[in-house]
Amino acid sequence: MQDIPPQPDPQPDPATLAFARHDHSHCAGDTLARAEAVAAERGARLTPVRRRALEILLEAHRAMGAYEVLDRLAADGFGHQPPVAYRALEFLVEHGLAHRIRRLNAFAACMHPGQDHAPVFLICRACDSVAEAAGEPVRAALDTAAAAVGFTVERANIEALGLCPACTQGAAA
Amino acid sequence: MQDIPPQPDPQPDPATLAFARHDHSHCAGDTLARAEAVAAERGARLTPVRRRALEILLEAHRAMGAYEVLDRLAADGFGHQPPVAYRALEFLVEHGLAHRIRRLNAFAACMHPGQDHAPVFLICRACDSVAEAAGEPVRAALDTAAAAVGFTVERANIEALGLCPACTQGAAA
DNA sequence: TTATTTATGTTATAGCGTAACAGGTCAAGA
DNA sequence: TCTTGACCTGTTACGCTATAACATAAATAA
Numbered sequence: 001m002q003d004i005p006p007q008p009d010p011q012p013d014p015a016t017l018a019f020a021r022h023d024h025s026h027c028a029g030d031t032l033a034r035a036e037a038v039a040a041e042r043g044a045r046l047t048p049v050r051r052r053a054l055e056i057l058l059e060a061h062r063a064m065g066a067y068e069v070l071d072r073l074a075a076d077g078f079g080h081q082p083p084v085a086y087r088a089l090e091f092l093v094e095h096g097l098a099h100r101i102r103r104l105n106a107f108a109a110c111m112h113p114g115q116d117h118a119p120v121f122l123i124c125r126a127c128d129s130v131a132e133a134a135g136e137p138v139r140a141a142l143d144t145a146a147a148a149v150g151f152t153v154e155r156a157n158i159e160a161l162g163l164c165p166a167c168t169q170g171a172a173a
Numbered sequence: 174m175q176d177i178p179p180q181p182d183p184q185p186d187p188a189t190l191a192f193a194r195h196d197h198s199h200c201a202g203d204t205l206a207r208a209e210a211v212a213a214e215r216g217a218r219l220t221p222v223r224r225r226a227l228e229i230l231l232e233a234h235r236a237m238g239a240y241e242v243l244d245r246l247a248a249d250g251f252g253h254q255p256p257v258a259y260r261a262l263e264f265l266v267e268h269g270l271a272h273r274i275r276r277l278n279a280f281a282a283c284m285h286p287g288q289d290h291a292p293v294f295l296i297c298r299a300c301d302s303v304a305e306a307a308g309e310p311v312r313a314a315l316d317t318a319a320a321a322v323g324f325t326v327e328r329a330n331i332e333a334l335g336l337c338p339a340c341t342q343g344a345a346a
Numbered sequence: 347t348t349a350t351t352t353a354t355g356t357t358a359t360a361g362c363g364t365a366a367c368a369g370g371t372c373a374a375g376a
Numbered sequence: 377t378c379t380t381g382a383c384c385t386g387t388t389a390c391g392c393t394a395t396a397a398c399a400t401a402a403a404t405a406a
Contacts, residue, residue, distance in 0.1 A: 142308070162325045
């Protein structure tokens with residue numbers, strides 16, 4: 001998922017979650033299955049709304065605003081009011097099944113539920129795509145910096161704005 | 174500014190920008206002077222509203238919402254509408270004289286204008302204090318992680334939620 | 347001066363998020 | 377079984393955050 005194609009196609013979606021091409025239907029289904037396993041393991045109740053909210057994020061495969069998720073939930077027969085979406089999303093974030101991207105006021109399904117809980121988000125300012133990259137070393141450096149002043153890190157948001165591979169090429173050309 | 178007092182007093186302010194005690198009036202004036210130098214150097218026009226907005230952040234010495242800054246600007250005879258504050262704050266952020274803390278929907282004066290442009294923010298979930306710590310190693314790790322997928326980082330937000338030294342002690346006691 | 351850019355201020359509105367309350371579901375224990 | 381308590385879902389209502397679009401004024405460049 002991290003390899004960069006030499007000639008990337010134009011973005012198929014305005015905000016895909018990984019820059020490289022991949023079998024999306026497979027990755028979504030697979031991730032959902034792993035998310036279910038993680039939830040079961042943690043004793044977290046993945047109720048219908050919550051599960052559907054996660055599916056919506058996985059299907060879209062991009063960062064989505066809470067109201068956008070809400071619209072889809074409502075269309076599927078769930079509640080129509082903001083708290084419905086916010087609570088489901090909060091649950092997913094709480095249990096590491098989704099992430100909140102504050103720079104975008106948006107949420108995205110976690111692509112590595114249960115394993116990689118130090119994600120960094122790479123947001124392309126040109127094409128608005130968003131990638132979730134592994135950030136263990138970044139998190140380790142953050143923990144060190146915090147420890148130096150006596151601070152204990154519990155949760156972290158690490159978000160970068162810049163240019164994705166495709167747009168870097170475009171800018172150079 | 175990074176040393177931790179053995180017996181920190183109760184927070185004098187709900188959201189101070191550094192955990193350790195220090196001579197605030199001195200640090201604010203000094204920082205403002207350095208900020209002016211940085212602005213001049215960059216050819217950035219530190220107009221009255223912008224300068225006043227920076228002063229407000231420095232005087233408060235904590236993270237402030239845009240509307241809170243706006244109220245003070247209005248009280249000083251500047252405009253009363255949101256864009257007045259947002260534009261001034263945006264300018265300050267743009268030129269590295271202030272930072273935006275997305276987790277708090279707030280802004281804070283940069284404590285190291287012109288030198289340290291890889292700040293990390295440490296937000297205490299117990300007492301709401303915020304510290305700006307040096308984050309060069311964190312930023313370096315982030316750049317590395319991004320480069321691994323071909324992404325070029327231009328700006329980054331690195332924010333940690335956890336417990337400050339004082340509240341860690343309190344929780345342990 | 348005149349043209350051009352940049353900054354300030356306004357009105358109006360869009361977007362994001364949460365508090366507080368009501369009803370429903372489910373499991374554990376009396 | 378029935379009741380209690382915890383949790384989940386849904387609602388209304390509201391507040392906070394942020395920006396678009398436009399008018400005016402000030403500074404800069406020609």
